[in-house]
Amino acid sequence: xxxxxxxxxxxxxxxxxxxxxxxxxxxxxxxxxxxxxxxxxxxxxxxxxxxxxxxxxxxxxxxxxxxxxxxxxxxxxxxxxxxxxxxxxxxxxxxxxxxxxxxxxxxxxxxxxxxxxxxxxxxxxxxxxxxxxxxxxxxxxxxxxxxxxxxxxxxxxxxxxxxxxxxxxxxxxxxxxxxxxxxxxxxxxxxxxxxxxxxxxxxxxxxxxxxxxxxxxxxxxxxxxxxxxxxxxxxxxxxxxxxxxxxxxxxxxxxxxxxxxxxxxxxxxxxxxxxxxxxxxxxxxxxxxxxxxxxxxxxxxxxxxxxxxxxxxxxxxxxxxxxxxxxxxxxxxxxxxxxxxxxxxxxxxxxxxxxxxxxxxxxxxxxxxxxxxxxxxxxxxxxxxxxxxxxxxxxxxxxxxxxxxxxxxxxxxxxxxxxxxxxxxxxxxxxxxxxxxxxxxxxxxxxxxxxxxxxxxxxxxxxxxxxxxxxxxxxxxxxxxxxxxxxxxxxxxxxxxxxxxxxxxxxxxxxxxxxxxxxxxxxxxxxxxxxxxxxxxxxxxxxxxxxxxxxxxxxxxxxxxxxxxxxxxxxxxxxxxxxxxxxx
Numbered sequence: 205x206x207x208x209x210x211x212x213x214x215x216x217x218x219x220x221x222x223x224x225x226x227x228x229x230x231x232x233x234x235x236x237x238x239x240x241x242x243x244x245x246x247x248x249x250x251x252x253x254x255x256x257x258x259x260x261x262x263x264x265x266x267x268x269x270x271x272x273x274x275x276x277x278x279x280x281x282x283x284x285x286x287x288x289x290x291x292x293x294x295x296x297x298x299x300x301x302x303x304x305x306x307x308x309x310x311x312x313x314x315x316x317x318x319x320x321x322x323x324x325x326x327x328x329x330x331x332x333x334x335x336x337x338x339x340x341x342x343x344x345x346x347x348x349x350x351x352x353x354x355x356x357x358x359x360x361x362x363x364x365x366x367x368x369x370x371x372x373x374x375x376x377x378x379x380x381x382x383x384x385x386x387x388x389x390x391x392x393x394x395x396x397x398x399x400x401x402x403x404x405x406x407x408x409x410x411x412x413x414x415x416x417x418x419x420x421x422x423x424x425x426x427x428x429x430x431x432x433x434x435x436x437x438x439x440x441x442x443x444x445x446x447x448x449x450x451x452x453x454x455x456x457x458x459x460x461x462x463x464x465x466x467x468x469x470x471x472x473x474x475x476x477x478x479x480x481x482x483x484x485x486x487x488x489x490x491x492x493x494x495x496x497x498x499x500x501x502x503x504x505x506x507x508x509x510x511x512x513x514x515x516x517x518x519x520x521x522x523x524x525x526x527x528x529x530x531x532x533x534x535x536x537x538x539x540x541x542x543x544x545x546x547x548x549x550x551x552x553x554x555x556x557x558x559x560x561x562x563x564x565x566x567x568x569x570x571x572x573x574x575x576x577x578x579x580x581x582x583x584x585x586x587x588x589x590x591x592x593x594x595x596x597x598x599x600x601x602x603x604x605x606x607x608x609x610x611x612x613x614x615x616x617x618x619x620x621x622x623x624x625x626x627x628x629x630x631x632x633x634x635x636x637x638x639x640x641x642x643x644x645x646x647x648x649x650x651x652x653x654x655x656x657x658x659x660x661x662x663x664x665x666x667x668x669x670x671x672x673x674x675x676x677x678x679x680x681x682x683x684x685x686x687x688x689x690x691x692x693x694x695x696x697x698x699x700x701x702x703x704x705x706x707x708x709x710x711x712x713x714x715x716x717x718x719x720x721x722x723x724x725x726x727x728x729x730x731x732x733x734x735x736x737x738x739x740x741x742x743x744x745x746x747x748x749x750x751x752x753x754x755x756x757x758x759x760x761x762x763x764x765x766x767x768x769x770x771x772x773x774x775x776x777x778x779x780x781x782x783x784x785x786x787x788x
Contacts (some may be wrong), residue, residue, distance in 0.1 A: 210412075215620055220518045221511065224244040228510045229503065236499050244492055251488045252459040256468060259458075259481045262423070263470035265413040266640060270474040273322075273402065274360070277385050280315050280402060287390055290397040308336050321408050324380060328387065328450075330398040350401075353384055356429075360385040360729040364433045379406035381433070410434065422483065424450060428476035450480040461485070524552045528559065641708060642674040648683050648706075655691060663695045668707040678784055679761055685750030686719045686780050694723025695779055711783070714766070726772040735770060751780075758782050 256613045280286060289308050296304050312326040325336025335346045343348075349363040363382040383402040389395035409415075415423055415434060424435040424446060435442045453460065453467055460467045466488075468481035531544040540563060546556040647669060652665045665687075687704060695702030707718040726734065738751045755768045762785050772778040 216597065220522070221514060223516075224514045225507055225510050225785050228506055232503055232770075240385045240495065240499060243495060247492060248488050252466060252483070255466070255481065255483050256458050259468045259470050259479065262414045262481075263472055263479050264583070266415070266425070266472050266477065266479065267474050269409060269413050270362075270472070273383050273404070274385075274474070276319065277360075277400060277402065281385065281387055282390055286311060290387060291389065302647065305336060309338070312337060322405060322412075324403040324405050326402050328398050328400055331396065349382060350384075353382075362427070362433070363428065364431055380404060381406045381409055406434070422446065422481065424480040424482075426450075426478045426480065430478075433477065434525060446480070446482050449482075450478075459483075501573075523602060524548055524556075528552075528556065531559065535563055535566075540570065637680050638677050639680045640674070641669065641676050641678055642685050644678055644680070645669070645674075645706075647681075647686055651684060651687065659691075659696065661701070662672065662699075663691055663702050663704060666703060666705045668705060668709075670709055673708050673710060676715060676784075682717075682754055682757070683719070685754050689750055689780070690719060690721035690723065690778065694721040694725070696723075710786070713786055714783040715786060716781060716783055718779055720777065720779040723779040725774045725776050725778055727774045730770050731770065738768060738770075754782075758784070 248349065289304055289550065293301065293304050293308070312328070316323045316326050325338055327335055327343050329335055329345055329350075335343045335345070337343055353361065353363060361384060363384070366455065378751070381404045383404060384477045385400050385402075387397035387400050389397065415425060415436065422437055422442075424437065424443075425433040427433055430451060432443075432447070435443055437610075449465070449467065450469065453462075453469060455469065456471055457467055457469045464485045466483040466485065468483070470479040470481075471477075472479060527544055527546060531542050534542040541561060543560050544556050546553050640658060648665070650665070683706070687706075691706050695704070702722050705718075705720045707716075707720070709716050734751070740752065751768065759767045762783070766783045766785070769781045771776065771781075
């Protein structure tokens with residue numbers, strides 16, 4: 205997988221491209237970082253100013269809401285009809301009293317109906333703590349918020365947020381806030397009729413004043429006693445932490461940074477309320493996230509442009525190097541006819557010319573070396589065969605003498621003919637050293653014929669040869685030393701009839717030749733000694749000279765992997781195998 209990628213995108217191209225991208229990225233990051241720092245500071249100031257403006261807007265809305273409620277209740281309580289009903293309620297008796305109370309209730313409902321989205325209900329708490337209002341509502345002067353208000357001894361003011369069950373067609377839980385104002389006789393301010401209480405829709409209060417605005421999620425509204433009227437912070441722990449910080453500041457601030465939060469404080473003079481705003485620094489970071497995306501796209505765009513622009517340039521620079529590398533690989537694979545052509549008209553062209561000249565010289569030198577090595581190999585083979593011939597001729601003459609002592613002339617003729625055939629093959633050193641498998645088999649058959657007479661049929665020979673390999677070329681005199689070794693050192697020492705099996709089969713581009721006997725075999729130690737002797741460079745041991753000669757010839761002709769392989773088990777037999785490369 206890696207090789208395929210490397211072929212399509214050479215490593216040097218990738219390295220140069222990475223260096224270019226790194227340089228461009230460094231420049232872009234430095235410039236972007238500087239710009240980002242400046243822009244982030246500007247945006248941070250803008251975000252603080254925006255939140256400051258939002259705080260001013262909310263503070264103004266709260267003030268407007270308070271003034272609107274105060275003005276509305278003032279107009280209502282100063283109304284002549286309303287004042288008359290309040291004055292008469294203490295002087296009337298019986299039916300007229302109850303009629304006056306009913307009229308007051310109707311008037312309260314009328315004024316409530318004029319502000320249906322703002323006012324939920326109205327009722328009057330008289331000086332004797334009796335209540336005039338909607339009889340369906342469970343109003344009580346014992347409510348905690350009312351008792352807290354009485355302790356302030358104020359003539360008018362708002363309660364904090366409360367939650368209670370609101371009774372309409374069906375009971376439901378709602379949020380409300382109360383506005384309380386003393387009912388004063390406008391003709392005599394020293395006379396007090398009681399208190400008018402407006403039950404206000406708290407959700408409407410939040411909506412109108414923007415206290416629930418998504419633009420400012422962390423708000424807290426405190427009354428003059430620093431009690432929380434309402435807050436948009438939902439987590440209790442966060443509420444406590446923000447409350448402590450706000451109380452600690454205790455003055456109007458605009459974007460003061462403390463503990464990774466920006467604080468904004470506005471005073472609302474109408475009720476002496478305080479509006480606190482908390483802007484976490486993380487919110488500003490979130491607002492800058494879009495800028496981060498823009499800079500990321502800029503960096504990715506720069507990388508893409510760098511690749512598109514520089515990749516063709518890099519290719520034109522490095523392509524001559526790839527041509528030279530590919531040429532070197534072909535030469536290392538043995539293709540000495542390789543020549544490369546580079547026309548860049550610079551040092552690379554000169555390198556290509558020098559490369560071509562070197563390859564040409566190497567090709568000439570190798571050709572000469574091969575020819576010289578071939579001549580040396582032919583001489584060595586002739587010397588090897590010359591070393592073998594005298595030993596064999598002596599043995600054959602001894603056989604002829606033995607046969608001459610017998611009366612059977614037919615046997616003498618067969619042996620003599622076999623001996624003449626062998627001499628025709630071995631004595632003439634000038635003939636070609638290459639023969640065929642079939643001719644080598646005939647040579648061995650003649651040799652075995654002589655040995656059957658000499659050793660009274662103590663050994664038989666079996667050929668197992670694939671028919672298509674009979675005419676395969678093979679070096680002369682490869683089988684003889686191995687067959688002789690099987691006879692003399694394998695079968696004959698057992699003094700019993702034995703068998704030699706010669707197998708020749710094809711394995712890919714090689715022929716596998718095995719010579720197996722069922723003789724005495726060898727011990728492990730003896731086997732290792734034989735293997736060591738046949739692999740020596742010098743001929744120092746006459747016992748293994750035949751095996752050593754064959755092994756050296758195989759290695760010289762076909763390569764080291766085609767040398768002799770010996771397997772043996774004591775008392776079972778020995779197998780000697782080797783391979784030869786198939787040639788036409």
